[in-house]
Amino acid sequence: MKSKNRVVTLSQFIAEEQEKFPTASGGLSRIFRDIKLATKIVNRDVNKAGLVEILGNYGTTNVQGEQVKKLDVMANEEFIASLTAGGDCCAVISEEEEGIRLLNPNAKYIVAIDPLDGSSNIDVNAAIGTIFSIYRRKSPVGSPATMEDCLQPGTEQVAAGYVIYGSATMLVYTTGQGVNGFTLDIGIGDFCLSHPNIQIPADGKIYSVNEGNFAQFPEGYKNYIKYCKVIDTPTNRPYSARYIGSMVADFHRNMIKGGIFMYPETSSAPKGKLRLMYECNPMSWLMEQAGGIAIDGSRRILEIQPTELHQRVPVVLGSTNMVNTLTEFLQQPATH
Ligand code: AHG
Ligand code: MN
Ligand code: MN
Numbered sequence: 421m422k423s424k425n426r427v428v429t430l431s432q433f434i435a436e437e438q439e440k441f442p443t444a445s446g447g448l449s450r451i452f453r454d455i456k457l458a459t460k461i462v463n464r465d466v467n468k469a470g471l472v473e474i475l476g477n478y479g480t481t482n483v484q485g486e487q488v489k490k491l492d493v494m495a496n497e498e499f500i501a502s503l504t505a506g507g508d509c510c511a512v513i514s515e516e517e518e519g520i521r522l523l524n525p526n527a528k529y530i531v532a533i534d535p536l537d538g539s540s541n542i543d544v545n546a547a548i549g550t551i552f553s554i555y556r557r558k559s560p561v562g563s564p565a566t567m568e569d570c571l572q573p574g575t576e577q578v579a580a581g582y583v584i585y586g587s588a589t590m591l592v593y594t595t596g597q598g599v600n601g602f603t604l605d606i607g608i609g610d611f612c613l614s615h616p617n618i619q620i621p622a623d624g625k626i627y628s629v630n631e632g633n634f635a636q637f638p639e640g641y642k643n644y645i646k647y648c649k650v651i652d653t654p655t656n657r658p659y660s661a662r663y664i665g666s667m668v669a670d671f672h673r674n675m676i677k678g679g680i681f682m683y684p685e686t687s688s689a690p691k692g693k694l695r696l697m698y699e700c701n702p703m704s705w706l707m708e709q710a711g712g713i714a715i716d717g718s719r720r721i722l723e724i725q726p727t728e729l730h731q732r733v734p735v736v737l738g739s740t741n742m743v744n745t746l747t748e749f750l751q752q753p754a755t756h
Contacts, residue, residue: 430456430591430602430611437595447508448554448579448595451529454506455552456611458498459583459591462535462550463604465494466542466585491542492516495535495550503531510557511565513729515698520729525564529578530555532570534698537582538666547586549668553702554579570729574701574722581702582668592618592672594709599675615676620712624678624739625659628670636686638717640750647749667694671703671737675710680738680746684717692716692734696726700735713743717750 434449496516503509503523510527511520515534531554538548555576557569581593589604591611601615627648634642648659662679664670670681685692694700704714704721714721716734724733736743 427608428613430613433600433602433613437597440597447527447529450506450508451503451531451554452579452593454502454508455499455531455581456591458495458502459550459589460604460609461498461502462491462495463583463585463589465491465498466548491548492536492539496533499531499533499535499550499552510561511570513570513697515695515730520565520567520570522564526561528557528561530557530565530569530572532697532701534695537668537699538664541664541666541669546664547584547666547669549585549666549672550583551668551699551702552581553577553697553705570697571726573725574696574704577701577705577722580705582671582706584668584672586669586672590614590672592706594706596705596709599706599710618675618710620675620707620710620739621678622711622740623656624674624680624742625656626662626674626677626679627659627682627742628661628663628674628679629682629684630663630665631661633684633686636688637684638750639754640717640746640752641682641684643752644746644749647745667699667703671707674738675707675712678739678742680736680742682736682746683734684736685734689732691732693732694735696721696724696731696733697729700733703737704735707737711740712738713740715743715747718747 434452438449496514500512500521503512507524508527509523509529509531510525511522511530513520513532534551536548537551541548555572556578557565559566559569579595583591590601592601599618601618602611603614605612650657674681683692683694700721707714714737
């Protein structure tokens with residue numbers, strides 16, 4: 421008989437989840453094993469960031485034209501090395517890689533990854549993360565993975581998750597059977613189930629957006645943000661503004677407490693900032709699996725057919741009632 425207080429590790433949990441699918445080959449579990457290993461190495465590096473000289477700009481720019489921190493490079497290399505050694509991944513696409521990294525042609529899974537999310541927070545010891553998602557290839561096993569394999573819509577994900585390197589390190593993931601969170605216990609060196617079946621409250625009172633861009637937002641977003649600040653006791657307003665600039669940390673807080681995260685299009689970035697493949701698709705699936713909504717302002721994020729690896733998309737993720745209210749503002753006709 422199972423003890424009530426049994427510690428359930430991530431590996432045990434995944435094995436039990438996979439048992440429910442007799443056709444599962446074990447490849448997915450092994451990819452989780454590889455991601456988990458890289459995560460522990462990155463966690464160690466992240467925790468040392470203040471001690472060793474890995475702080476600061478690496479001196480190069482990534483494919484998005486942004487300054488790369490050394491930890492981004494290290495994290496990218498750790499995940500790719502681990503997935504290469506594991507042998508169950510035929511290709512990796514990464515925010516830090518310009519093109520597709522082809523791995524084992526005999527494997528059937530594609531991994532998309534933002535190895536280090538929130539990198540501007542490294543220097544100030546605030547929470548950062550890793551975001552990943554896993555797809556099954558469409559082309560036949562035995563040949564190199566193709567661009568079509570890599571550009572699948574989010575509805576085709578077979579697993580998605582993130583790691584938050586916060587006051588504790590957690591791994592949160594879904595395979596389409598709800599969202600579960602695991603906390604890294606340094607003492608035993610493993611992720612242990614700490615947040616089973618996470619559900620986002622239908623209502624919240626946190627809004628998360630880079631309000632410095634307010635002047636550049638479409639009118640509907642401006643009106644919604646003004647609405648968030650109005651004093652109205654029956655609807656719990658004003659809401660609280662919370663935004664750290666690490667998508668993983670902002671998402672994690674809002675999923676647990678209830679809230680809305682927005683990264684809209686702006687006049688200087690008409691497609692928004694965040695990337696469909698590495699950030700928005702995995703987070704959108706997690707949000708839906710937790711009972712929330714994920715849209716680009718009008719369309720469901722998961723149904724967008726990607727056309728390029730580093731595609732950007734406006735994104736709204738959050739509690740059902742909050743996103744629905746925002747949608748009403750977005751649907752109002754513009755006044756100028
Ligand atoms: P990354 O560090 O992977 O480039 O991602 C940073 C992203 C995301 O984590 C966050 O939500 C957003 O950038 C913050 O952008 P702003 O500084 O423009 O608000
Ligand atoms: Mn990111
Ligand atoms: Mn990143």
